Amino acid sequence: MIRIVFNQKGGVGKSSIACNLAAISASQSFKTLVVDLDPQGNSSHYLTGMPVRQLDDTVFDFFEQALTISSQRKPVEQLIQPTPWDNLDVLPAHADLETLEAKLESRYKIYKLKEMLQQQAQHYDHIFIDTPPALNFFSRSALIGADRCLIPFDCDAFSLQALTQLLDAIEEMKQDHNPDLSVEGIVVNQMQPQAKLPQQLVEQLVNDGYPVLPVHLMSSVKMRESHQLNKPLIYHLPKHKLTGQFVDLFNHLKEGAQSR
Ligand SMILES: Nc1ncnc2c1ncn2[C@@H]1O[C@H](COP(=O)(O)OP(=O)(O)OP(=O)(O)O)[C@@H](O)[C@H]1O
Ligand SMILES: [Mg+2]
Structure with missing residues (x-):
């Protein structure tokens, strides 16, 4: 199963959700x-705990190779890095990725990522794609290559306005490029149970028929701590309430995918 975690809005929890769901998946073997x-x-x-600048083999090489006709390609398997945790690998990003964007776009390389993901899906049970906060070449490539899309929502009124636009953009990608893509759901993140406004926003989403997933992720300083320690929550604090919510969310997605 190939999942993209996407929202054009920055800081809504894309990376936190992609990595923590992936870590739980790995912890379940x-x-x-x-x-x-x-x-x-x-x-x-x-x-990885490594500064991104220090990573030699990254997804940059994959996209750069897509632009060159050379027999000396590094197979993707050599770009994928292990993490300190069993069953969990990462194909890292690179700070210069955007320098390739115009060339990739003009030379119609939008399907290259899909090809690669489909090959990797033969070796991995679950692939999670983290995306930049923009609908650009890379996030569109990922929407073309994925089976399911998770949309983090940070309980903010501006995010609510942007959701319709976002769902329309995803629907357009589905119609034009990837009929297999489905929106798996909106992941409510940074939920503060005591605060009224976020509750009302989520209720409004549900009443308006948006596909809100039933498991909500609470706001906790432990998330930031887990980033600082380079340790996903399932390894850092396996018994914490937020970790439990991530486990419930992963299990919900897993069961939903099986029953389709
Ligand atoms: N449930 C949560 N509770 C508390 N803090 C959180 C939670 N989820 C995410 N955060 C924090 O919010 C910040 C943004 O999260 P994250 O980097 O995952 O968002 P993002 O959507 O990937 O951002 P960007 O668009 O910049 O890539 C981080 O500092 C993270 O620690
Ligand atoms: Mg991010």
Whole structure:
């Protein structure tokens, strides 16, 4: 199963959700890969502990190779890095990724990522793609290559306005390029149970018929701590409430996928 975690809005929890769901998947003995397409490299850093600039083999090489006709290609398997955790690998991002964007676009390389993901899906049970906060070549490539899309929502009124636009953009990608893509759901993140406004926003989403997933993720300082320690929550604090919510969310997605 190939999942993209996407929202054009920055800071809504894309990287946190992609990495923590991936870590839970790996902890349940599923072979799991995180593909980081965001030049900020937050997921790559979170999962490897390495500064992104120090990573030699990255998804940059994959896209650069897509632009060259050379027999000396590095297979993707050599670009994928192990993490300190069993069953969890990452194809890291690179800060210069955007320098390739115009060339990739003009030379119609939008399907290259899909080809690669489909090959990797033969080796991995679950692939999670982290995306930049933009609908650009890389996030569109990922929407073309994925089976399911998760949309983090940070309970903010501006995010609510942007959701319709976002769902329309995803629907357009589905119609034009990837009929297999489905929106798996909106992941409510940074939920503060005591605060009224977020509750009302989520209720409004549900009443308006948006596909809100039933498991909500609470706001906790432990998330930031987990990033700082480069340790996903399932390894850092397996018994914490937020970790439990991530486990419930992963299990919900897994069961939903099986019953289709
Ligand atoms: N449930 C949560 N509770 C508390 N803090 C959170 C939670 N989820 C995410 N955060 C924090 O919010 C910030 C943004 O999260 P994250 O980097 O995952 O978002 P993003 O959508 O990937 O951002 P960007 O668009 O910049 O890539 C981080 O500092 C992260 O630690
Ligand atoms: Mg991110």
